Amino acid sequence: MNMLASNGQLRASLLRWALFTVPLIVLLGFLSGQSGSPESAWFQSLDKPSTFPPPATFGIVWAILYVLIGIALALVCAAWGARARPAALVAFVVHFALNLAWTPTFFGAQQLTWGLIVILLVDVTLVIVIALFWKVRRIAGMLLLPYLAWVLFASVLNWQFLQLNPEADGGLPGGATERVRIG
Template structure:
């Protein structure tokens, strides 16, 4: 017999990882979204882009995506002995930390331009993670494709918020500087 683990052992490993990863990712995503969310007066006053969906969809979409992300991570984490597994999981952690940082940067810091930079890094790291997951478990990579589509949509949305609300951007707003005006000679 040349197998390192039986199918049952592999399935049990996946289930253990899924029972850990899915709730953890959903919880962290929920905490990030509620710690700094769209309920502030600042966000309510922003001009919304035409493509901005009804707010109820964000909770539905993100919950579904976080579950899919957790399953994808569990698939890769349970691939014991797969070449690149550790690096793929490390790349995912970096990516997910960026994901969790976006809401505080956009909503709490009210910095639309910095949030655009963060979401650009989210896009790039997600593509890297998908490529790395593909080499380990293709299903894991495929589970991340709807997430990629949503993040790219969110990038366009973030850009449109910046275009429509340049004066509301904390990164470009009032710096406290005084403008001097010379009157006369």
């Protein structure tokens, strides 16, 4: 017998990792979301792109994506013998830190330009993470594909917000401008 661990031991290891990574990813995503809100007067005053979905969509989609991300991470964490595992985990930490930085940048600091830069870095690092996760466990890479589709869509939205509201970008000289509609 050439196996270091039985199938049951491998499933137990994956389950233990998932019980840690899924709540952790969901919690970190929730905490990042508390640093800024689409309910702010600043965001409410922005012109919205025609592709902007109903606000409730974001909470539902992110909850599902964070669970998928946590499961994908658990699959990689449980793959003890995989050569690409250390690189995949380091790339994931860098990527997820960027992911968590977007909300405070875009909503909290009201920086549309910097938000776009951060989300483009999220896009690039996510492609790297998917490639590395794929090497460790193909299913882990596949679980991140809906996440990639969503952040690419979010990147387009960020760019559209910047195009429609250049005067509201806190990254421009003179600071953010808050518009209020009357009537």
